[in-house]
Amino acid sequence: MPIELKMPALSPTMEEGTLAKWLVKEGDEVKSGDLLAEIETDKATMEFEAVDEGVIAQILVAEGTDNVKVGTVIAVIAGEGEDASAAKAAPAAEPKAETPAPASAKDVAPAEAGAAPVSAPTPAVPASAGTTKDGDRIKASPLAKRLAAEQGIDLKGVTGTGPGGRIVKADLEGAPKGAAAPAAATAAPAPAAAAPAPAAAGAIPDFGIPHEDEKLSGMRKTIARRLSQSMQESPHIYLTVDIRLDALLKLRGELNASLESRGVKLSVNDMLIKALAVALERVPSCNVSFGGDVMRQYKRADISVAVSIPGGLITPIIVDAGGKSMSKISTEMSELAAKAKEGKLQPNEYQGGTASISNMGMMGIKQFTAVINPPQAMIMAIGAGEKRPYVVDDALAIATVMSATGSFDHRAIDGADGALLMKTFKELVENPLGLVA
Known part of the structure; x- marks a missing residue:
């Protein structure tokens, strides 16, 4: 069975780290005690040793990757007598969950983790743009639907040339156009174009002064967090x-x-x-x-x-x-x-x-x-x-x-x-x- 190498917690307070350097490559044989990688924590760069024996079947996190959470699978080892190519495919398939069958809104539990509340209605798509009169769904790309709504094109009369008869942008050329106002009236209001995106917390305003931004290291982030905590709490x-x-x-x-x-x-x-x-x-x-x-x-x-x-x-x-x-x-x-x-x-x-x-x-x-x-x-x-x-x-x-x-x-x-x-x-x-x- 493939052995997963996970980002180790090299200190009691470590939550994430930088995979600074791989000391092995795919296909290398490793045994217990061999050095596998250099991990950069918020305070030091430490060496990560192998515990198990086998062959490095796949490296999943490239060296130089920042903010790798503790417990993240970073590589896979094929055990003794195991096919390395089979072990390589295993982790890719493992995280994938089965796609659930479509369900109506009333069948979806509102308490599902990470799910948006089902009580919030979605903006209606104009019948001429996305549905037929009797409610059957028209297969069209989101871009084609939007352009049809803007140009007043009835998608029922458009033949799709995309995969599975899907209507794409090119299919709208030459299609009869109507008034775009009714579609615009029913479309969901778009945010004002002039409204600036909210700045991230702690972001530095841009005053037009020539500058260069340097990404903070894990050490500098920890120093900032701990000293802020000290001045606020002590x-x-x-x-x-x-x-x-x-x-x-x-x-x-x-x-x-x-x-x-x-x-x-x-x-x-x-x-x-x-x-x-x-x-x-x-x-x-x-x-x-x-x-x-x-x-x-x-x-x-x-x-x-x-x-x-x-x-x-x-x-x-x-x-x-x-x-x-x-x-x-x-x-x-x-x-x-x-x-x-x-x-x-x-x-x-x-x-x-x-x-x-x-x-x-x-x-x-x-x-x-x-x-x-x-x-x-x-x-x-x-x-x-x-x-x-x-x-x-x-x-x-x-x-x-x-x-x-x-x-x-x-x-x-x-x-x-x-x-x-x-x-x-x-x-x-x-x-x-x-x-x-």
């Missing part, structure tokens, strides 16, 4: 602190000198990931998710780190960042960032997380607010470290300072708890030895 509260970086930068230099032989180089962001995780462990009331009628309290801090990639943004996760050394965080972050930019992250590497961090300091952004990544309840936005006038030991001095802004879901986190987290984060960064203890 009441954001923003809290900002200024943090001296001098001690952290000094410790980073010392640690990198000792780690050089191991090929590890800590970034400021690696150290801030650790600081946020430790702060969440010390202020567990901020390491939560709001669930309508429940509050989920997490037992460890998994930090989602915003990484910019071509076409969008993805958040690989450092699992249990509070329990890992900064050198381990640095190594994992380098590997995850590389996989993210190649589109090779696995779902477990970017789905989940208890809080997020987004650092735009390397782009010179002094301060910004970030949108919470649901179902998380907070995200830390990191600005650039820069030389600023700063009061040190009651005296004005020059210090390297950055601004950090926490965005909190006010349904889950009270302002006082958010403020305590920001205070704890500031203390850890300004006294960074606590991060290596």
